[in-house]
Amino acid sequence: MEEQETKYNLSAVLIGHESDVKCVSVFLNGTIVTASRDFTVKLWRKTDKNYECYKTLTAHEDYVQGLKTVEKGIIPNFPREVIISGSKDKMIYVWDVDVIDSTNNDQEIRPTLTLIGHEGAVVCFDVLSNGDIVSGSWDKTGRLWRNGEQKFTLTGHTAAVWDIKVLSDGFTIATASADKTIRLWRGATCTHTIQAHEDCVRGLTPLSGRRFASCANDNMCKIWSENGEKVIGKLFGHENYVYSIAGNKDSKEEQDENNSNIPIQKSSNFLGVNFVTSSEDKTVKVWRDTECIDTLLHPKTVWSATWIPVYNPENESYEEDIVTACADYIVRIFSRSRNRIIDAKILDEYEKILAARNPNSTSIGGMDKSKMYSMESLNLPGKTNDEIRVCLNGNHAEAYQWKSTQGEWIKIGDLVDPPPNSQTQISGTPKEKIGDKEYDQVFDIIIDDMGQQYQLGYNNGDNPYILAKDLVMRNNLPYDFIENIANKIIQNITPTTISDSFTLDPLTDDGAYRPPTHRQQQFVNDFGGDPFTSDGAYHPTTYSQPKQFVDDFGGDPITGDGAYRPFQQNNYQPEIFQTMPTNTGNDMTDPFTSDGAYVPSILQKDTHNENQQEYTQEHSLKEKQIPDFYIDKFVSITGANTKRLIEIIVSTNSDLVSNEEYKISSLQISAIKELLEDSSSNSLKQFSHYQPIFDFIFNIAFPHWPSEHLYPFIDIIRFVMLDSSFAKSFISFIKKSNIDLISQILNIGGQLSTTAPIKNTKMILRFISNLFLIPETLELLQPHKLNILNSTSSFINIDPFIQIEFSTLYLNFAIEIIRSQKESKYLSKEEISLVTSITKFSQMDLPENVLHRFLSAGAILCVKNNNLVELFNQLDFGKALEKASKSSNQQISYIGNYLLSNFFF
Known part of the structure; x- marks a missing residue:
């Protein structure tokens, strides 16, 4: 058996891209797919000692910003796996892996489908359970595509859509935007708008029970309860924008069961979720629930990171390696397995690079952090006029001077690590002027196409992208100029103001700048970030780390269901939340x-x-x-693993139903699939269309199939009854048919006795819980309430399942x-x-x-x-x-x- 380290180590290096690697995604068979600003998508496969790029897709004509891998059989008319890519060229390409594999290396590979409609760069994708594709763009919209055609547009965001995900029920869509909100959608209708973060929301990852997690430019990740009603956990630790977040395989249990028959190892902690996040701070962090358990340093910005399942047949479980996409053009894999650690010489060289790019953090500018004042010390007056204090503010050192006449501390600059062979300095000394205002440097910006020239002032610590956008907005210039103006600033900043502590330019990797660490007025436009480069446009306010708040109503950690809609502490005040009148006696x-x-x-x-x-x-x-x-x-239990339900029914029908008279036909299986798909997409037809399914369930399956294998039918009934209109028609049907629904289902579960098959008990409890939701189903429950309470009260222990x-x-x-x-x-x-x-x-x-x-x-x-x-x-x-x-x-x-x-x- 392979030995496991507690920490992740470098396992493989994938070299081949010629610019920033923006996205990485993986197939369950271990194939890695990457997208880059070099306009290409590359496919990588495992060799004996490393990975090799065996195919390159070159159809895009600009930065490739969005990527999604889809397992086989999910998108209709694609029997093999599928790759979806999106670009700044506004195009979406859908690639058939079968076509990719069968195309000779000397031939150009063409996409199977081209989806045209977005008016801005396309940066994110996901796929619904029925195979529909959803996409998100800088044009502030999401769009849904079916069989190559656009079906509808998700409109409502006021800034770029950075990510789009389908939640665990298979049809609820979540979008994350630079307008700082997350929106949830059923079809084209926005059902929830969540004021999610204090800066641009960059990424999402779905969890079980319609929960999800998000990451943002406020340096924070949040875990949300069902429908985003409440924050149930926060991930603190990154020091700059967080660009991506990915939950591990047991965080998306329902989806993973749909995609693989290989067992997935479960986590035992309170949410049962591990996360991997990537950031502008040049790190990837690994989390067990809300606890950071490992930090993987990189030479430059890490745009994306995700889990790559490595199957170990010895213990029949996945070992979750991590694959990262970095701004230094390189893809890296990290593993906890000692058998997969990279060659010692390569590892030593990599550690030297990291040491050069990530200097010792115990000091700043040669001054020991432990000797710096706290920010709280500024609440007290200085001892003498013009006294200078260097204060530690997060990971930044700020210099303040006491002014007796004003009775306050004035910030005079930042302590920075100097270039080699120079002295520690406090930045902020004025050098040049525009009018009466002093700047460290002044640049002449010439717009050749327009024959115009502007002066732009720069102070040490300013964000070049903010300055560039400010200039563009102030003078009504095209947004396309932002990138070039920012690059000019970055490439011409006086070298003595640049140090190792500056953040490398995430776009060009050329020059360096440091986002502001002081509380300057932040410039925010519609996009909240550079809409043309996909880079962070400004450094957000540094947020303190409050005591973590964890709400446990997030849903079933096993099935992902059972989350409820709690009150929203700041916004939601039901009528019952009123001050009580005084009782005088x-x-x-x-x-x-x-x-x-x-x-x-x-x-x-x-x-x-x-x-x-x-x-x-x-x-x-x-x-x-x-x-x-x-x-x-x-509290409603809404999710259903519809594909798994069908698989169990088919398996039981084949293996355990011996009498041909009681077997379910392929046509009936297709009808059940249609019922579940229609229910998932909120498009159920009249009950009469599906009545033959329920005739089979009540007249054949319930009386003649093995009782311990009837739980899929119970869950199907629960799932379709979430539609109140359909539920009323269903109740009318059972009344006309003289079916005692509750009694039949309780009998299947042995009247909820402690000896009943646990899966039956689970599905029956789910079913009964949902009967409370509408009056018509609650009426069915009324005669059975005491019996149910008495039966469940007899449990001495409650099985975790x-x-x-x-x-x-x-x-x-x-x-x-x-x-x-x-x-x-x-x-x-x-x-x-x-x-x-x-x-x-x-x-x-x-x-x-x-x-x-x-x-x-x-x-x-x-x-x-x-x-x-x-x-x-x-x-x-x-x-x-x-x-x-x-x-x-x-x-x-x-x-x-x-x-x-x-x-x-």
């Missing part, structure tokens, strides 16, 4: 609903008399504002009980069973995301029904809350502390 207004008369000792009573027990103890509560963690919307579904079900039960509660001096058996189970499960040792749901269910009941608080008290729910209050998870500790201080004394 005689005031009979309900302090929890502000409605009707309130008698503290009156408890709730269900309309079914046989399910009631008297319960009359009182408990008085403080006047209170309903807390911001309160949830009043049912069903924990998310289990806790989601209880959360929805709690919401439904509060919504339907009526004044009564009785507690229903349902309420008693629910409170008892929540108390029991909340005291178990559960993952944070599962525990959070149980605690939230308890919180809902406590906040909206003070009579249930008495029962919680008697059952010692406080023990679970005491433990929760000490949790490192902020939301769990918040709920625990809130309930302890307000309800449990």
